[in-house]
Amino acid sequence: MMADANKAYVGPIPSGKKIKIVFVIGGPGSGKGTQCSKIVNQFGYTHLSAGDLLREEVKSNTEQGTMIQNFMHEGKLVPSDVSVRLLLKAILASGNDKFLIDGFPRNEENREAYEKIINIDPEFVLLIDCSREEMERRILHRNQGRDDDNMDTIRRRFQVFQESTLPVIQHYEKMGKLRRVDGTRNPDMVFEDVKAIFEQLNTQANQVSIAQTNPFKRWFLHLCCGCFDMQDRRD
Ligand SMILES: Nc1ncnc2c1ncn2[C@@H]1O[C@H](COP(=O)(O)OP(=O)(O)OP(=O)(O)O)[C@@H](O)[C@H]1O
Ligand SMILES: Nc1ccn([C@@H]2O[C@H](COP(=O)(O)O)[C@@H](O)[C@H]2O)c(=O)n1
Numbered sequence: 001m002m003a004d005a006n007k008a009y010v011g012p013i014p015s016g017k018k019i020k021i022v023f024v025i026g027g028p029g030s031g032k033g034t035q036c037s038k039i040v041n042q043f044g045y046t047h048l049s050a051g052d053l054l055r056e057e058v059k060s061n062t063e064q065g066t067m068i069q070n071f072m073h074e075g076k077l078v079p080s081d082v083s084v085r086l087l088l089k090a091i092l093a094s095g096n097d098k099f100l101i102d103g104f105p106r107n108e109e110n111r112e113a114y115e116k117i118i119n120i121d122p123e124f125v126l127l128i129d130c131s132r133e134e135m136e137r138r139i140l141h142r143n144q145g146r147d148d149d150n151m152d153t154i155r156r157r158f159q160v161f162q163e164s165t166l167p168v169i170q171h172y173e174k175m176g177k178l179r180r181v182d183g184t185r186n187p188d189m190v191f192e193d194v195k196a197i198f199e200q201l202n203t204q205a206n207q208v209s210i211a212q213t214n215p216f217k218r219w220f221l222h223l224c225c226g227c228f229d230m231q232d233r234r235d
Contacts, residue, residue, distance in 0.1 A: 013092065018097060020123055021121075021123065022099070025127055025165060027165075028139060029136065030128040030135055030183045031138070035126075038194070039100055042195065043198050044098065045096070047099075048100065049103055054078055054082075055072070057086060075153040075157040080113035083113075084117045085117065091118070105168050106168070107165065108171070124179050125177050126194065127181070128190070129183050130184050132158060
């Protein structure tokens with residue numbers, strides 16, 4: 001049997017480390033990767049694409065790589081412990097403390113395995129909403145030589161999205177964690193909405209840290225927010 005590094009023990013994440021996770025989900029070709037690059041440039045996250053990590057693993061020529069290739073070729077989801085361990089390994093290898101996890105969780109099994117193995121509550125889940133016709137058109141024009149960008153596999157990937165990913169979306173919606181953007185527009189317009197969501201997260205984080213560290217600034221912030229409130233009411 002060939003040596004298989006990914007079956008080796010990985011983790012856990014050191015308990016004192018504060019790590020921020022944002023999940024980015026959406027149908028195949030909805031523009032997840034495209035928006036993630038823009039978020040990375042503007043907000044300094046590390047982009048981890050579950051699909052890219054799996055594609056890398058396929059190249060490793062291991063038994064696990066061949067198993068993954070078979071799942072991907074059919075547009076099916078790879079067993080969750082495999083994708084979660086690849087994600088964990090990538091998080092541990094990175095020096096960063098904030099991650100966009102793109103294309104994950106794709107089903108309830110992914111979500112449960114993540115909660116068992118990584119268990120860092122996502123700040124929020126960004127859903128890029130797009131019509132099926134538009135996603136299909138984009139994938140067929142993508143031209144990146146992906147083995148799964150053919151009509152048969154695309155059909156299967158859409159089916160997986162409908163049957164397996166929608167319950168995950170509903171789960172996060174119930175928890176108040178879902179942030180939905182209309183992904184049918186051009187990439188810059190979509191990013192305007194995405195940017196506003198990340199800016200809001202930064203504002204909340206700043207207010208929390210100010211409140212935690214400095215009572216004078218907390219009082220000042222309270223005063224300013226009060227003034228802005230009054231300004232809003234006057235307008
Ligand atoms: N808003 C957009 N408008 C038009 N084309 C787009 C838009 N966003 C992305 N694209 C193009 O559509 C194709 C798919 O985009 P991308 O790879 O970002 O999607 P994805 O959701 O990551 O796909 P997959 O799930 O299949 O990996 C790419 O060729 C990309 O350049
Ligand atoms: N959580 C995941 C993510 C992806 N896969 C497999 O990879 C294929 C391509 O994914 P993209 O996000 O790059 O479109 C996908 O069709 C699955 O076969 C997975 O199993 N689990």
